[in-house]
Structures are given as structure tokens and as C-alpha cells.
Amino acid sequence: MTTPFTPLTLKNGTTLKNRFMKAATSETLGDKYYRPTNKLIDLYRAWAKGGTGLIITGNVMVDSSARGEFGNVVVEDTVNLDRLRRWAEAATNNGAQIFLQLNHPGKQSPKTISKTPVSPSAVPITGDNALGFNPPRALNHIEIKEIIQKFINAAVVAEKAGFSGVEIHAAHGYLLNQFLSPHDNQRVDEYGGSLENRMRIIVEIYQGIREKVGKDFSIALKINSSDFSKDGFSEADSLKVIQKMDQLGIDLIEISGGNYENPTMQGIGKGAFFINYAAKVKELVETPIAVTGGFNTAEGIDNAIENNETDLVGLARPLVMVPDLPNQMEAGHFTRANVHYLTTGSKSFDKKVSSLIGLSYYQQQMERIATGKNIINTNNAWGALGFSLRKQGLTALLPQRG
Ligand SMILES: Cc1cc2nc3c(=O)[nH]c(=O)nc-3n(C[C@H](O)[C@H](O)[C@H](O)COP(=O)(O)O)c2cc1C
Structure with a gap:
């Protein structure tokens, strides 16, 4: 019987020691030159020590002029190779693999960072979070080619630095998801219109990376099962993109959903949100999948793997709350991680700072893990808001993500 402790071999022959995957968690622990700090490196050492087989980093930007938030790491060239090497080394110290998650925010780059963010088309963010973002302008054809090249460059640097692979982030409303979405992408050139055109940028990034890296270097894709919004990227389209990437030989597909306007991926207490969709994917493709x-709970993780509902279990908030969750589970000590619903006590204020509350609490805990401090278990959002205000000043209160 397959258990969460059964190794898994990816398409390129890489073997993961178990079925636990630390999903990407933007740590905001880059310094002012967008380099990984010692805190970030120590955090990843703790996760590797905790027994996780595959560790995905928080999103790393491929272009310093297009950042998603305060504290991002950027990988554009080999200038910071030594620090990147130390990061990869720390995360692989216990037989774990580490994939660098590559991202470009597109229009989800906040006002405090981007005067005029870019997107496939000039379609602004709407809804409660619109206030935090300037309207985007449409990318021209040359700029699209340059962005593709930036993803490829970052992957080549990641390989040089000793990362085991990269994950292309095409979920959660960021640039590649914007290309996939008929709502965000109204282009009439070869990067817009039909699904084949809307996915072209992802295919070109994937093929470009594949040409430049060794066979052992893994390439994964994080994709939404759906955007869950009118005119957005649909489930039927998502299945077709996954089939295409499977045919092209991608090593791993991670399934998520939603965006920060419609944050399906940040639910609490509803079980594994995308497990029904995963069954449809498994019928269609051979590529191993991760559901995040x-x-x-230990029971939920056991069941999903034993019943072959997913190949890997992606965990973000639970691995922040319990960094050694796999070790604890192997020793029979883990039953449930507390994933808190954070509140300031005022529903209307919660709504105003909703994009910050859920993230800042976990960012605060990640910084505590990095410095050897205990996790704070609470539903009270004020401590985490204070943490973000101290780090970023008042701009922390503006919506950070679309
Ligand atoms: C603090 C925080 C930061 C996150 N940063 C990223 C990110 O950089 N890239 C990404 O793909 N997802 C990111 N996510 C989403 C998670 O990877 C995951 O999809 C989501 O939290 C649901 O999984 P969970 O229920 O195990 O937390 C982040 C989530 C949190 C809580």
C-alpha cells in the first residue's frame, strides 16, 4: 500500500523521499537588494530537518522591476549565487528536494511597488482590493519575449545554485494566470484568443527552460483548477492545459485555485478543496500531481495518499504551524495542525485588511521559526498586523495582492 512515506519518482527519474510537499509560502524575508537573508536560509533548514520530501520556495520574482510584494527575492542573474547556493544547501540537508518557485506578478504588483504594472491587456483589478493597485498597461510582443527569457534565465541560475528544480507559478491571478484568463487576456495576437494562444507563454517558458537545463533538473507547474470567476480561466480549460503540459513532459503539476480577489485557495476547515478536480486530472494524465x-489532519493526508487521490500532499499553512509535521506523523504524534481564522474583532475592518491578515500572521510565524522561537497560536489578528506595520510601515495596510 502507498503511504505518505512511500517514495515517489518523477518523470525525469528524480525520487522524492516521501509524499509531503511544502507548498509555496511567500516569506517576505528578502533584503533590500532582493537577496535571500540568513533568516530565510535558516527557515528552510528547519523545514528540511522536519522531514518534508519536496520543498517549494515562496515565489521568487524573475524581474526586479515587477515585484509582487515587499521582501521578495529576485533572481535575474548570478550576482547572488553564493547566497542562493546556501539557501539550496540548507533546504536539501536532510534528503529533501527544493524547487524555486518562479513568478511575475503582472498587474498584481501593488501601487507601492509599481506605477504602471503590466498585464496581457489593460484590464484593471476590480473589487475591494482595487485601491492597492494601479491600472495595468498591455505588454507588447517584444516585452512578452523578454519575460519568457527572464523565466528561463532564473531557472538556469537556480540550477547553477543547486536547486533541484523550479516551479512555474501560473496560479492565483499572477501574470501567467492573467494570460490564461479570457477576462484578463483580450489580446488579438498569438498570445491571446484561443486557449492554445493563451497558454503559449507557459509552453514557451517550459520549453525554453527544458532546452537549457540538465535532465535531472525538475520542472513543475502550479495551476488553478479554475479562477472561480465569470469569464475567468475555467475548469475545462485547466484540464486542457494540464494535458498539454503532460504531453510536453512536465515533471509535476500542482493544483490550486482562485486568486486574491476570490481566494478559494485560502479557505479554512473545508477539507482538501481541489480533491474532486484532482480525480479528473488523474484520469487524463500520467504526470504526478500535488493537490494543495x-x-x-493526519487522517486527511493518509486517506488522500492511500486512496491514490493525489501523489503528493501540498501543505502551506500546516507546515508553518508544524514545521516538522512529517517527522511527527511518522512517529505517530501528529493529528491536526491549527489553521487559524484570524480576526481583528471588527468584521468591517477585517474586510478592509483581508489581503494582509491571512498572510501577515503566517509571515510572522515563519520569521519566528527562522529565529528558533515558538509559534504563536491565536485567532487575534492584531499581533500579526503590528508585525507587518513594524516591518513595512503604513503601506502594509494597502492591499498587497489583487
Ligand atoms: C503566507 C502565505 C504565502 C503564500 N505565498 C504563496 C506563493 O508565494 N506562491 C504560491 O503559489 N502560493 C502561495 N501561497 C498559497 C499556498 O501555497 C497554498 O496554495 C494555500 O495556502 C493553500 O494551502 P494550505 O491550506 O495548505 O495553506 C501562500 C499562502 C500563505 C498562507
Whole structure:
């Protein structure tokens, strides 16, 4: 019987020691030159020590002029190779693999960072979070080619630095998701219109990376099962993109969903949100899949793997709350991770700072893990808000993500 402790071999022959995957968690622990700090490196050492087989980093930007938030790491060239090497080394110290998650925010780059963010088309963010973002302008054809090249460059640097692979982030409303979405992408050139055109940028990034890296270097894709919004990227389209990437030989597909306007991926207490969709994917493709979102009990993790509902269990918030969750589970000590619903006590204020509350609490805990401090278990959002205000000043209160 397959258990969460059964190794898994990816398409390129890489073997993961178990079925636990630390999903990407933007740590905001880059310094002012967008380099990984010692805190970030120590955090990843703790996760590797905790027994996780595959560790995905928080999103790393491929272009310093297009950042998603305060504290991002950027990988554009080999200038910071030594620090990147130390990061990869720390995360692989216990037989774990580490994939660098590559991202470009597109229009989800906040006002405090981007005067005029870019997107496939000039379609602004709407809804409660619109206030935090300037309207985007449409990318021209040359700029699209340059962005593709930036993803490829970052992957080549990641390989040089000793990362085991990269994950292309095409979920959660960021640039590549914007290309996939008929709402965000109204282009009439070869990067817009039909699904084949809307996915072209992802295919070109994937093929470009594949040409430049060794066979052992893994390439994964994080994709939404759906955007869950009118005119957005649909489930039927998502299945077709996954089939295409499977045919092209991608090593791993991570399934998530939603965006920060419609944050399906940040639910609490609803079980594994995308497990039904995963069954449809498994019928269609051979590529191993990871399902992320909503796992927080030993029973849920065991069942999903034993029943072959997913190949890997992606865990973000639970691995922040319990960094050695796999070790604890192997020793029979883990039953449930507390994934808190954070509140300031005022529903209307919660709504105003909703994009910050859920993230800042976990960012505060990640910094505590990095410095050897205990996790703070609470539903009270004020401590985490204070943490973000101290780090970023008042701009922390503006919506950070679309
Ligand atoms: C603090 C925080 C930061 C996150 N940063 C990223 C990120 O950089 N890239 C990404 O793909 N997802 C990111 N996510 C989403 C998670 O990877 C995951 O999809 C989501 O939290 C649901 O999984 P969970 O229920 O195990 O937490 C982040 C989530 C949190 C809580």
C-alpha cells in the first residue's frame, strides 16, 4: 500500500523521499537588494530537518522591476549565487528536494511597488482590493519575449545554485494566470484568443527552460483548477492545459485555485478543496500531481495518499504551524495542525485588511521559526498586523495582492 512515506519518482527519474510537499509560502524575508537573508536560509533548514520530501520556495520574482510584494527575492542573474547556493544547501540537508518557485506578478504588483504594472491587456483589478493597485498597461510582443527569457534565465541560475528544480507559478491571478484568463487576456495576437494562444507563454517558458537545463533538473507547474470567476480561466480549460503540459513532459503539476480577489485557495476547515478536480486530472494524465489547500489532519493526508487521490500532499499553512509535521506523523504524534481564522474583532475592518491578515500572521510565524522561537497560536489578528506595520510601515495596510 502507498503511504505518505512511500517514495515517489518523477518523470525525469528524480525520487522524492516521501509524499509531503511544502507548498509555496511567500516569506517576505528578502533584503533590500532582493537577496535571500540568513533568516530565510535558516527557515528552510528547519523545514528540511522536519522531514518534508519536496520543498517549494515562496515565489521568487524573475524581474526586479515587477515585484509582487515587499521582501521578495529576485533572481535575474548570478550576482547572488553564493547566497542562493546556501539557501539550496540548507533546504536539501536532510534528503529533501527544493524547487524555486518562479513568478511575475503582472498587474498584481501593488501601487507601492509599481506605477504602471503590466498585464496581457489593460484590464484593471476590480473589487475591494482595487485601491492597492494601479491600472495595468498591455505588454507588447517584444516585452512578452523578454519575460519568457527572464523565466528561463532564473531557472538556469537556480540550477547553477543547486536547486533541484523550479516551479512555474501560473496560479492565483499572477501574470501567467492573467494570460490564461479570457477576462484578463483580450489580446488579438498569438498570445491571446484561443486557449492554445493563451497558454503559449507557459509552453514557451517550459520549453525554453527544458532546452537549457540538465535532465535531472525538475520542472513543475502550479495551476488553478479554475479562477472561480465569470469569464475567468475555467475548469475545462485547466484540464486542457494540464494535458498539454503532460504531453510536453512536465515533471509535476500542482493544483490550486482562485486568486486574491476570490481566494478559494485560502479557505479554512473545508477539507482538501481541489480533491474532486484532482480525480479528473488523474484520469487524463500520467504526470504526478500535488493537490494543495485544506489538508490539516493526519487522517486527511493518509486517506488522500492511500486512496491514490493525489501523489503528493501540498501543505502551506500546516507546515508553518508544524514545521516538522512529517517527522511527527511518522512517529505517530501528529493529528491536526491549527489553521487559524484570524480576526481583528471588527468584521468591517477585517474586510478592509483581508489581503494582509491571512498572510501577515503566517509571515510572522515563519520569521519566528527562522529565529528558533515558538509559534504563536491565536485567532487575534492584531499581533500579526503590528508585525507587518513594524516591518513595512503604513503601506502594509494597502492591499498587497489583487
Ligand atoms: C503566507 C502565505 C504565502 C503564500 N505565498 C504563496 C506563493 O508565494 N506562491 C504560491 O503559489 N502560493 C502561495 N501561497 C498559497 C499556498 O501555497 C497554498 O496554495 C494555500 O495556502 C493553500 O494551502 P494550505 O491550506 O495548505 O495553506 C501562500 C499562502 C500563505 C498562507
